[in-house]
Amino acid sequence: MLPITSLTKAVIRNIKLIVLDVDGVLVPRGTKIKQFGNKTIFETKKIGGREIEMIKKLKEKGFFININSGRGLYMLEEMFREIMPFVSLTYENGSATWFKGRIYQHVNSFEYMKKILPKLQAVKNTNIKGFEPKEFIISIHCKRRVKEIERIAAQERKLYCIWNSEAYDIGVKKIQTKAVGVKAVAKLLHLRKNNILVMGDNYNDREMMNEGGVAVSADKSRAKGDFYVPLKGKVLPAGLLMGQILRVL
Numbered sequence: 581m582l583p584i585t586s587l588t589k590a591v592i593r594n595i596k597l598i599v600l601d602v603d604g605v606l607v608p609r610g611t612k613i614k615q616f617g618n619k620t621i622f623e624t625k626k627i628g629g630r631e632i633e634m635i636k637k638l639k640e641k642g643f644f645i646n647i648n649s650g651r652g653l654y655m656l657e658e659m660f661r662e663i664m665p666f667v668s669l670t671y672e673n674g675s676a677t678w679f680k681g682r683i684y685q686h687v688n689s690f691e692y693m694k695k696i697l698p699k700l701q702a703v704k705n706t707n708i709k710g711f712e713p714k715e716f717i718i719s720i721h722c723k724r725r726v727k728e729i730e731r732i733a734a735q736e737r738k739l740y741c742i743w744n745s746e747a748y749d750i751g752v753k754k755i756q757t758k759a760v761g762v763k764a765v766a767k768l769l770h771l772r773k774n775n776i777l778v779m780g781d782n783y784n785d786r787e788m789m790n791e792g793g794v795a796v797s798a799d800k801s802r803a804k805g806d807f808y809v810p811l812k813g814k815v816l817p818a819g820l821l822m823g824q825i826l827r828v829l
């Protein structure tokens with residue numbers, strides 16, 4: 581892996597679509613959530629002004645920007661309201677994409693998920709902070725690993741259960757990954773793999789990193805890429821990447 585400062589104009593010669601993860605890439609990692617019975621308190625993070633300007637500039641230069649996250653659409657809309665005319669939003673680990681006000685559903689996970697959800701909701705453990713509201717995947721925020729959740733998930737052979745040190749993401753193996761979302765967006769835009777640059781930082785980005793002609797990692801220990809940026813610094817990983825692209829164009 582090379583530092584992002586080694587990314588040249590030649591490397592992005594064919595790139596038309598830039599795919600950006602959200603947490604750890606466009607906003608800092610970490611979700612604040614609390615649940616008491618039927619009440620959920622959930623903090624919304626907003627994209628920064630510097631990142632907004634860079635996305636607008638890249639759009640002006642002719643790039644498509646896809647925001648590809650494990651979060652739900654309602655939350656991404658709140659986070660990215662100001663730049664929605666300039667981006668598409670792929671949500672819940674590749675389950676669906678919002679593009680120009682239209683929803684494209686890529687995955688139907690209902691049959692896979694309907695039995696496991698009540699079992700997970702019945703788990704009592706003080707380390708469970710809450711279930712993040714989602715439609716297609718299940719995300720359970722926890723202070724630390726919860727054996728009972730892992731035991732229940734392990735019984736479902738078609739499901740993955742990824743622990744990212746703040747939450748479990750549970751979804752359908754192979755058919756419900758961010759990579760599925762990237763492929764669907766590429767098809768929508770009539771693009772090929774070598775037209776795509778992907779940036780991610782976490783375990784749920786791994787498959788997606790292989791769907792780009794160029795992959796940039798914001799956490800070398802969790803997702804590999806051709807290039808890397810530091811996860812923690814003054815500028816967020818997406819800012820470092822977009823800054824470099826705008827510099828070399």
Ligand SMILES: [Mg+2]
Nearest residue numbers: 601603604782
């Ligand atoms: Mg992330």
